[in-house]
Amino acid sequence: MSIEKLKIGVVGFGKMGMLHAGIVNALSEAKLVAVCEKNGLIRKFLSKILKSVSVVDDVEKFSNMNLDAVYVTTPINSHFPVVKRLYESKVACNFFVEKTLASNFGEAKEIRELARRFGGVNMVGYMRRFSVSFMKAKNLLDRGVIGEPISFKAYAYSSDFFGVKGNSKIRVPQVGVVRDLGCHAIDLALWFFGDFRVEDVKIESIINDSSADSAYFEVRGSNGLVGEFDVSWCVDGYRIPEVGFIIEGSEGTLS
Known part of the structure; x- marks a missing residue:
């Protein structure tokens, strides 16, 4: 049938x-x-x-x-x-x-x-949640293998616009690097740790005056967890976009 x-x-x-x-x-x-x-x-x-x-x-x-x-x-x-x-x-x-x-x-x-x-x-x-590596990380965090998470550093890098000079006429996504690439790191952090508050943000325009090509921001969770995000599509060596974390816990480190 x-x-x-x-x-x-x-x-x-x-x-x-x-x-x-x-x-x-x-x-x-x-x-x-x-x-x-x-x-x-x-x-x-x-x-x-x-x-x-x-x-x-x-x-x-x-x-x-x-x-x-x-x-x-x-x-x-x-x-x-x-x-x-x-x-x-x-x-x-x-x-x-x-x-x-x-x-x-x-x-x-x-x-x-x-x-x-x-x-x-x-x-x-947000397909990164279904990556074997991040699913394993979530499992380890839920099991408390590294104790209580204290801090984390997250990055999302690509080389899509590496080497492009200022005031270039190259077309870049209007939404900026955070929504286009960094959103994957943000989604994973929310999945790992729950809600957090953004405390400090730095945006850099590299390709032209109106583009948001690099971003760094700090966050804090309700339980005292602190985190950093570094996002850019102008980094050498990332032909394939990459998202990663280093998580410090009370009993170990996960990366």
């Missing part, structure tokens, strides 16, 4: 959209059936190579496709309006949204309320 595959749609067919579409098509339980992309040239190309996939220019055209889930992989500043329209058009109730969920806390809260109202399974693309 054959099992009917889950029907999946993808909104935004840039780098992450292509990645998730490829993963979906590699799963035996799911199939890509629809793509929404604003760029006409990309739509024309997709229509030629994805013969069995509906390619549209507006998310509301997903409405009559009976989709089981939708991946939203558009730029961060469009996540909120796209997700809101998908919910309100009743396209689906199961969503995966690339990080970060929204541009600000208010938008994120509204998306949360929509998710509660419509139900379903809802995820944000």
Whole structure:
């Protein structure tokens, strides 16, 4: 007896959209059936190579496709309006949204309320939590192997813009390095330690005057835990982005 595959749609067919579409098509339980992309040239190309996939220019055209889930992989500043329209058009109730969920806390809260109202399974693309190394670290912390955490240093580095000179015309993500890369370290720290308060922040513009390319900030938890974050996409030697931690406990160190 054959099992009917889950029907999946993808909104935004840039780098992450292509990645998730490829993963979906590699799963035996799911199939890509629809793509929404604003760029006409990309739509024309997709229509030629994805013969069995509906390619549209507006998310509301997903409405009559009976989709089981939708991946939203558009730029961060469009996540909120796209997700809101998908919910309100009743396209689906199961969503995966690339990080970060929204541009600000208010938008994120509204998306949360929509998710509660419509139900379903809802995820944000913080895949580092599913890394074997970080899952092991979480397990060790929960077991108290290093005692009570006292302090930590977290970093998120990449070489995406290493060597780029000041006032460059190279296009960088408008959301800045913290939301684009540093959010993974922040998410892991929240998972490891719970909520904390930001106490000091330093942002550096390297590529041009309006870009946020490097950030350092200090935090403090309610139990006295102190932490530091160092984030940059201008560091040599990180062709593949890397996130790491050094955690000092009352009975040992985890790194």
